[in-house]
Amino acid sequence: MxxxxxxxxxxxxxxxxxxxxxxxxxxxxxxxxxxxxxxxxxxxxxxxxxxxxxxxxxxxxxxxxxxxxxxxxxxxxxxxxxxxxxxxxxxxxxxxxxxxxxxxxxxxTPLDNLFPEYLPRPGQEGPSAQTGSGRAPFKTPEYEVLVDSQHTAKSEFTHYKTTRRAMYDGARARAGLAPVDRKEVLLFNDQDGSVMEGSLTTCYFWRDGKWVTPVVPREYTADQGSGGNDGTTRRWALERGLVAEQNVKASSLVDDEECWISNGVRGFMFGRVKLDMSEK
CATH class of the missing domain: 3.30.470 (D-amino Acid Aminotransferase; Chain A, domain 1)
Known part of the structure; x- marks a missing residue:
């Protein structure tokens, strides 16, 4: 073990x-x-x-x-x-x-994408055309955010970051992603179909008038949370009120909807959900 x-x-x-x-x-x-x-x-x-x-x-x-x-x-x-x-x-x-x-x-990476004061809401431009005050992350480059074709089981190895990465490697392989691609794939759990996280990132979606990120308890329990990882930039955004926690069902995602993703290497990145419409 x-x-x-x-x-x-x-x-x-x-x-x-x-x-x-x-x-x-x-x-x-x-x-x-x-x-x-x-x-x-x-x-x-x-x-x-x-x-x-x-x-x-x-x-x-x-x-x-x-x-x-x-x-x-x-x-x-x-x-x-x-x-x-x-x-x-x-x-x-x-x-x-x-x-x-x-x-x-x-x-x-611009400092505004590493330390944003807010995430522009859908349809709102980035810092070059913002109407309010504060640092907003640039919306370029844009990432294509796909959804895995299979669910993933929640476990301590999805809650904590370890070198056991088969579930993430598998999702990336099914989506055909290469390391250099400006693409991400979202994992969703096998219990209620909630989005867990991206294969390399935390994800944020616009719901009920605010940006939300899947629920992750501080300590791992099998019956709580989406099953994803409590990432560093996720913690930073939550502590500063940029986002809130909320379960997001994979079935609620809409093709071409705006989203944000983030991680501890590249900061906050703009994306659009791309669904496989052939399965609809």
Missing amino acids: EDFRLFTSLRYDPALLRVPHEGITDAGWNQKPSVFYMLDFHRDRLQRAATHWGWASAIEVIAGDEGLKRLEEYLEGVVADLAGVPHRIKVELSRDGVLSHQKSPVAE
Whole structure:
């Protein structure tokens, strides 16, 4: 049962050092100069997962202020040779408390898409034509958001982020997605057909006059929530009131409806739902 590791994927980006000087006042961890996007939330998700499985050695490595500092120092060593180019850093944590990593370059992302003050409602333009005040994320590039053709069983491996990824890899394979595609596929659960999350992202839909994201309890229970992951950007958006929790049935999705997706590497991204109309 322990033949897996915990992991989180985060953004390394020297542009994050501009946050304190760009008038962004609610950036959390990144309010202090840091090249790591929401690092404290990434640590927290690793610690919650380690606690769930009772991995005492792993908890000891990352817990508390010392653990957060230890993780930051580890990452500083990882990025020392990256010459200032933004990268995705996949940090893995084993049961015995060993940190490891993988890294790959990622595209530039505007700070407004990393730290939005609101998500534009459907039909509302992004920051170039907004009528209100505050930072809005750009709606380009646009992602095509598909729906998996099969349901997925809720489990502790969909609630916590681990290297057991067969359910996500399977959904991406069924949708024919390649890593470079500006596409995402939504998973839905086998209990009531509620959307769980995207294969690589949290998802947000416009319902009842607000943006909502599928319900995820803080700790895993088989009978509560959609079955998805409590992502870092999801937590950030909920804590700041950009979105609310609400179950969203896959059957309620409408072809071409606007949505948002997010993750700890690329921030908030605009999308449109694309249904397989041949099955209608």
